[in-house]
Amino acid sequence: MPTVLQYGRGARRLLGCLAVAGVVLGVGSLDAEAQRRRGNNKAPPITFVEVKVERLNERIAAVGTSRARQQVTLTTRIAGVILGVQFEGGAKVAADQALVQLLSEPEAIAVETAEAQRAQAADAVARYNRLSEGTVSRVAKAEAETALKVADAALRRARQDLERMTIRAPFAGIMGLSNLQTGDYVAVGTPIATIDDRSTLIIEFTVPEAVASSVKKGLPVRANLIARSGQVFNGTVQALGTRIDPDSRTLTVRAEIPNRDLTLIPGSTFSVSVRLPGEEAPQVPSLAIQWDRAGAYVWRLTGDKVERVSIAILARNSDRVLVDGGLKVGDKVVHEGGSSLRPGQTVKPQS
Numbered sequence: 001m002p003t004v005l006q007y008g009r010g011a012r013r014l015l016g017c018l019a020v021a022g023v024v025l026g027v028g029s030l031d032a033e034a035q036r037r038r039g040n041n042k043a044p045p046i047t048f049v050e051v052k053v054e055r056l057n058e059r060i061a062a063v064g065t066s067r068a069r070q071q072v073t074l075t076t077r078i079a080g081v082i083l084g085v086q087f088e089g090g091a092k093v094a095a096d097q098a099l100v101q102l103l104s105e106p107e108a109i110a111v112e113t114a115e116a117q118r119a120q121a122a123d124a125v126a127r128y129n130r131l132s133e134g135t136v137s138r139v140a141k142a143e144a145e146t147a148l149k150v151a152d153a154a155l156r157r158a159r160q161d162l163e164r165m166t167i168r169a170p171f172a173g174i175m176g177l178s179n180l181q182t183g184d185y186v187a188v189g190t191p192i193a194t195i196d197d198r199s200t201l202i203i204e205f206t207v208p209e210a211v212a213s214s215v216k217k218g219l220p221v222r223a224n225l226i227a228r229s230g231q232v233f234n235g236t237v238q239a240l241g242t243r244i245d246p247d248s249r250t251l252t253v254r255a256e257i258p259n260r261d262l263t264l265i266p267g268s269t270f271s272v273s274v275r276l277p278g279e280e281a282p283q284v285p286s287l288a289i290q291w292d293r294a295g296a297y298v299w300r301l302t303g304d305k306v307e308r309v310s311i312a313i314l315a316r317n318s319d320r321v322l323v324d325g326g327l328k329v330g331d332k333v334v335h336e337g338g339s340s341l342r343p344g345q346t347v348k349p350q351s
Contacts (some may be wrong), residue, residue, distance in 0.1 A: 046337035046347050049285055053325045056278035056314055058214075061271065063226075064205030066257070068196035068266040070171055074099065074188050078164045088176035093169045093195070100180065100192055104165035107158070114158040118151035162221045173197040174262070201257045201264050202238065205272050206250035214276040215240060221255040221269040233257050233264070237274065254299055282327040284311075286319050288335050299334035299341050300327070306334065308343050 054286040080102035087099045104290065124144040128136050169175075176194030180186070203223060203271060207215055221235045234257075241252035257264065289300050289311070296313060311325035325331070341347070 022217075046341075047335045048332040049288065049335040051329060051331040051333060052283045052327050053280045054283040054317075054320070054322060056071040056281045056322050058211070058276045058278050059273050060207055060211055061273045062205035062207060062253075064203040064255075064270055064272050066201040066203045066264065066266055066268050066270060068173070068198050069200040069202055069256075070197035071194065071266065072170065073194050074167060074170075076102075076167060076186045076192065076312060077188065078102070078106070079187045080159075080165060080185070082180055082182055082186060084182055085178065085180055086192070087178075089173045089175055089193070091175050093173065093175055095169055095172045098166050099169055099170045100164040100167040100176070102167075102186070104162055107162040107165055110158040111155070111162050114155040115150070118148070118155045121148040121151040124148070139205050145281050167192055169195060171195070171197055196266055198259055198262050198264070198266060201259050201266060201268075203235070203255045203257060203270050203272060204250065204252060205255070205334065206245075206252055207274070209249045209251065211276060212244060212251040214278075215251070215253055215274065219274055219276070221257070222273045223255070223257050224272075225264070226271055228270045233270075242247075281324060282329070283320050283322055284327070284333055285335055286316070286321050288333050288338065289313070289321060289323075290338055295303040296323075298323075298325075298327070299338045301332040301334070301347070302350070304346050305344050306338075306341050306347055309333075 016241050035316060083101040083103050085100055087093055087097075093099065121144065125141075125148050128141040128144050173195045176196070178193035180192060186192075203221075215237060217237050219237045220239060223233045223235060225231050225233070237253060238256040239254040244251055253274075255274075257270075284298060289296050290298065295310060297308050297310045302308045309326050311323040311327070314322045314324050316322075334347075
């Protein structure tokens with residue numbers, strides 16, 4: 001019996017020690033959990049950034065049709081029979097290159113006759129010049145000189161008539177298709193073929209009246225070929241219309257797109273965008289903007305306190321936002337940590 005009681009007292013002492021240890025451990029766990037919660041509820045650091053100014057650029061979009069920088073339909077200035085067609089459709093030609101030759105035998109004969117008459121008149125003047133003043137009268141000499149001038153004019157006219165029998169390229173370009181063949185008769189004004197100078201394309205489009213005054217000659221233009229989406233071609237504004245269309249309330253604009261490799265074809269449709277230089281506006285990071293029922297706002301630092309400044313968002317550019325509000329260059333606004341602030345609260349910026 002004594003032995004049993006002794007073991008009973010030892011067990012009670014052991015249980016008591018374990019209970020005390022459990023209380024101590026429990027208190028320690030509660031303290032650690034409270035500290036963890038207090039750490040989680042700690043207010044985030046407040047950082048500031050200075051307000052900068054950036055130009056607000058507005059981009060307008062339109063659709064336009066292209067044409068070659070120079071494009072004409074060649075016609076005949078004189079009737080005749082085709083002796084030869086010296087070009088192929090789609091081929092490049094040089095300026096003043098012969099394209100179509102008409103039968104020109106009568107015109108060639110007229111040139112020979114005019115050259116002979118001019119030579120005869122020139123010989124007469126030369127003979128009179130070699131004679132002394134008393135041998136030939138002034139009247140005869142004046143008549144000879146007049147005859148030479150008439151012969152010169154007749155020769156120039158004959159040569160021009162002969163030149164008209166050859167149709168030449170007015171500028172370097174690419175020839176269009178033609179159905180003319182050797183032996184065809186063409187009347188005055190008969191279309192021969194088209195010729196396009198495609199080294200530069202002209203795109204015509206319209207812009208709304210509201211932004212017409214902002215479009216200037218020389219502004220950069222981005223053109224996207226609708227049939228080949230993804231390809232962007234850069235150009236410039238080349239000319240502006242002089243009047244607002246009263247029906248559509250738009251202004252016509254012409255842009256130039258370089259086409260050095262001649263891959264772009266006149267008549268293609270482009271989507272065009274022009275970036276218009278706008279006014280300057282305050283710029284803040286996107287994280288600085290807060291929202292509530294009244295709209296967007298930022299916290300501005302005044303002394304060591306913050307004040308609310310209402311803003312309107314004008315444009316976004318990646319992580320930067322252009323705003324309209326009572327901000328100016330150099331103002332410090334809260335960048336991070338502004339979600340828990342209130343007006344007039346004293347803050348200590350974090351470095």
